[in-house]
Amino acid sequence: MMHDANREPGIESKQRSDVPGAAELLATARETLVDELLPALSGELRYRGLMVANALAIAAREVASGRDATRREIELLRPLAAQAVPPSDPGSDDLHALRRIVAAAIREGRFDDDAHAAALLAALDEIATRRLAISNPKALR
């Protein structure tokens, strides 16, 4: 649901090399908005224009690195999920299923002890950092 484009890793849109792809279109659209449209707007419309600019920036960063972030999240959650459930469900690539397994295990207290918590935190930290680098890199510390 969250990354429909990333659900089927085999299918990737390849734009012709002479023609702007999604990332370039988003960047150019944002430049047009910021340089040409926003200066003509004020008040409520300017506020809305800034929201559009922000949405375009997030989308551009997601096009650039969303796929890597998703792949890495799967890599990081898979071993944590494997600890949580018996190996009857090995190596699932469904990110939503992995999140669900790890989330439930955390709630049940299966990552409470220091060693498990440290491994969990290291993984969650990388996932959060990659996601924030897409949504709002200025908030990274």
Next chain:
Amino acid sequence: MTASDIAKADTLAAWLRAVTDADDVRVVRFERLRGGAIQDNYLLDVDVRGGGWHGRHSWVLRTNARSGVDASETRASEYEVLRIAHAAGVRAPTPLLLCTDPAVIGSEFFIMERLPGVAAGHRVTRETALAPDPAALAYELGANLARIHAIRPPPRASGANGKGGLEPPRPAAPGASQGNPALVAIATYRAWVDRLDDAYPILEWGLRRCERHAPATYEVAFVHRDYRTGNYLVDNGRLAGVLDWEFAGWGDPREDLGWFTARCWRFARRDLEAGGIAPLEPFVAGYASVAGHGISRADLDYWQTMAHLRWAIIALQQAQRHRRERSLELALTGRIVDELEYEVLELTKGSA
């Protein structure tokens, strides 16, 4: 005014004439204010002729937006909350009239005094002219919060209610919350998470951590639950009043201190812990001037973590609403969850 707002203004005038016992009521201005994700607020100016309300009035009318968020209370309950807070000396708009008949304007509503000032968080934290003495403003905000917390539940009721409003605090649930407001809140947040589509390991980590480190001792008081920059009016550098009482209820007063100081509510000034307007000290000093005590660093970190968790889950609920209502603002609210999760980890690292 839209056609539907004009129709509302007409029925509203008739209702006002009846409840104020006036000869005539003219609605001079009825304008929707932007910014309410959950409630709709209207500027309402009226001319009342005759009766005890004779004269010109500048009011705010507050009603339900199209759909609510789980944590939100009804208008009737919010009206009662405002009445009690106002009676306790808290700076807040005076509540004036309540209408629980949905037939009048399509939904229940209440009318309150319109206070002067600026609330917008990005302005209050950026435009120094609005608060030339930010430490004094932070002190007032602290003292005002302590006045809210001085309101205590009726005797014999000792737990917290998770949802807000003035119903008596919920009795201790067997084996679960024991009436500890932190644990009641965690149970509530988990129930909210369980109604989302996806699962959230980082939020679960934060909730589990807060469950295991829940405060051993606590008090139960009246809490606002959205006491933060953006929800109070600043007029001539002073606190004019606190708005948005829809989440208020019984809880641990430290919840409000964590919410006010959490990084996610500092707007343009992330470095200023007291709501982006001042350092922590004057705010806590103002609080202590009324409450008789401040808050420990460990408690503040705990309740700031809880603040980020709660806001993250509410933001996810708002993102879900975007699916039904198509709003760029709601969609972008969903995207701040990444920052909130990052802060949950920043606040809980090293405590594993």
